[in-house]
Amino acid sequence: MDTYDAVVIGAGVIGASVALELARGGRSVVVVDKGPAVGAGSTSSSVSIIRFSYSTLDSVLTAWEAASMWRDWEGHLGAVDPDGMARFIRTGMCIFNTPDDNTARIRRLWDDVGIGYTIADAAALSDLLPGVDLGAYFPPKRIDDPAFADEAGSELTALVELESGFIDDPKLAACNLAFAARQHGAQFRFNEEVIGIDRAAVNGTDRVCGVSLANGQQILAPVVINVGGPHSSLINELAGVTDGMRIRNRPLRQEVFTVPAPEGLRLQDGVPAVADLDLGQYFRPQPGGTWLVGGTEPQCDQLHWVDDPEHFDAFPTVEQFETSMMRLARRVPQFGVPHRPVGLAALYDVADDWVPIYDKSDLPGYFMACGTSGNQFKNAPIVGQFMRDIIDAEQAGNDHDQQPVLFHGRRTGRSINLAAFSRRRDKAATSGTVMG
Ligand SMILES: Cc1cc2nc3c(=O)[nH]c(=O)nc-3n(C[C@H](O)[C@H](O)[C@H](O)COP(=O)(O)OP(=O)(O)OC[C@H]3O[C@@H](n4cnc5c(N)ncnc54)[C@H](O)[C@@H]3O)c2cc1C
Numbered sequence: 001m002d003t004y005d006a007v008v009i010g011a012g013v014i015g016a017s018v019a020l021e022l023a024r025g026g027r028s029v030v031v032v033d034k035g036p037a038v039g040a041g042s043t044s045s046s047v048s049i050i051r052f053s054y055s056t057l058d059s060v061l062t063a064w065e066a067a068s069m070w071r072d073w074e075g076h077l078g079a080v081d082p083d084g085m086a087r088f089i090r091t092g093m094c095i096f097n098t099p100d101d102n103t104a105r106i107r108r109l110w111d112d113v114g115i116g117y118t119i120a121d122a123a124a125l126s127d128l129l130p131g132v133d134l135g136a137y138f139p140p141k142r143i144d145d146p147a148f149a150d151e152a153g154s155e156l157t158a159l160v161e162l163e164s165g166f167i168d169d170p171k172l173a174a175c176n177l178a179f180a181a182r183q184h185g186a187q188f189r190f191n192e193e194v195i196g197i198d199r200a201a202v203n204g205t206d207r208v209c210g211v212s213l214a215n216g217q218q219i220l221a222p223v224v225i226n227v228g229g230p231h232s233s234l235i236n237e238l239a240g241v242t243d244g245m246r247i248r249n250r251p252l253r254q255e256v257f258t259v260p261a262p263e264g265l266r267l268q269d270g271v272p273a274v275a276d277l278d279l280g281q282y283f284r285p286q287p288g289g290t291w292l293v294g295g296t297e298p299q300c301d302q303l304h305w306v307d308d309p310e311h312f313d314a315f316p317t318v319e320q321f322e323t324s325m326m327r328l329a330r331r332v333p334q335f336g337v338p339h340r341p342v343g344l345a346a347l348y349d350v351a352d353d354w355v356p357i358y359d360k361s362d363l364p365g366y367f368m369a370c371g372t373s374g375n376q377f378k379n380a381p382i383v384g385q386f387m388r389d390i391i392d393a394e395q396a397g398n399d400h401d402q403q404p405v406l407f408h409g410r411r412t413g414r415s416i417n418l419a420a421f422s423r424r425r426d427k428a429a430t431s432g433t434v435m436g
Pocket of ligand 1: 012013039043229232235372
């Protein structure tokens with residue numbers, strides 16, 4: 001039996017970041033993944049947009065702090081990965097306003113944090129997005145709804161912010177974190193599935209003592225962190241900790257398409273990422289003259305919850321392809337709808353309020369970084385530090401449930417109250433979608 005200070009379950013972008021921070025702090029760490037490589041889970045499907053538009057102060061602060069880590073990636077890692085480094089590509093972000101004043105709360109939070117923005121009217125938007133139809137069609141509709149073809153009621157306005165962007169290769173970013181973690185001694189084991197979270201009684205109280213693997217081996221450790229992405233709710237069930245969670249998480253199937261970028265609206269033309277909440281989807285430019293297009297869970301669209309993350313259809317459906325393409329064609333009349341879908345289906349790990357869970361559990365020594373709700377790639381570098389602080393506090397005898405850890409943000413000098421990501425929180429008031 002191998003013995004470590006900590007076992008991280010899952011070698012995605014968040015698991016690799018947790019491993020880096022724990023190893024940097026002097027712990028012996030092993031990361032166990034049932035897949036074949038770092039970042040091969042949902043991370044590899046990520047659209048990897050870096051933005052700051054969330055509904056709560058702690059979420060905005062978290063994304064804003066994490067962005068400075070992406071911008072100085074080598075500084076954050078403390079290493080240069082010889083296999084290549086992921087790059088942050090700044091595009092800015094444009095969020096279309098909807099009649100329910102969806103951006104009012106974001107503007108208040110950005111004013112508080114000091115994030116700059118402008119409010120663009122249709123004239124300003126036509127400079128930023130040449131050739132785009134700036135009609136307001138809200139609410140989003142299904143394409144078989146006759147009202148889908150209605151004329152626009154008015155013209156769009158938008159919140160425009162210039163510091164957002166994306167990471168050009170999400171899997172490589174996870175590999176970079178793993179490379180840096182290895183420099184501090186972390187070990188990675190692949191094709192090994194955790195099938196049991198082991199407990200032992202210490203002074204009459206059960207606490208975690210390691211994990212059991214499908215190959216019959218056991219790894220001993222006083223700390224186990226569940227970073228299993230869309231599988232994390234199953235791992236929490238293995239650990240027997242779900243009864244102590246007021247916020248739960250479960251997998252949601254999502255489709256993302258790659259389409260040719262319309263003329264004048266490519267990455268090199270300076271087009272921003274666009275949250276088109278007026279029609280119910282988002283798109284961002286991609287190197288190579290394409291766009292990535294995904295949905296924002298408008299009310300008219302059915303959500304596809306998945307019971308077994310091991311078995312879901314990883315190919316896009318014709319129905320979703322047509323919906324997405326017709327919405328895009330409505331917004332960009334010059335867009336030529338491709339004849340066949342190019343894209344993928346993958347799983348979000350969605351928490352009840354679409355805010356992640358970065359927390360301890362009712363089982364001493366067992367922690368979780370899950371419920372990442374389709375929007376936490378951007379926070380991966382800082383989440384490793386959140387988890388390190390929570391684990392340090394608990395091992396020093398503080399109870400994070402009673403006395404929540406306050407994380408010191410270097411960029412802003414402000415505290416992020418990690419109770420905001422507690423499994424025991426009241427549901428946060430959010431958009432209830434991937435927008436957070
Ligand atoms: C289509 C899509 C688009 C997205 N777009 C964005 C975006 O634009 N911006 C943004 O910020 N976020 C985005 N996200 C979210 C972000 O990508 C995820 O939150 C993030 O990648 C999750 O990383 P993770 O390490 O938690 O999980 P994963 O990358 O899924 O890693 C979990 C790992 O755990 C392993 N595992 C599971 N069960 C076990 C077990 N029993 N034993 C051993 N190993 C196990 C899996 O093999 C897997 O490798 C998107 C997600 C998806 C799916």
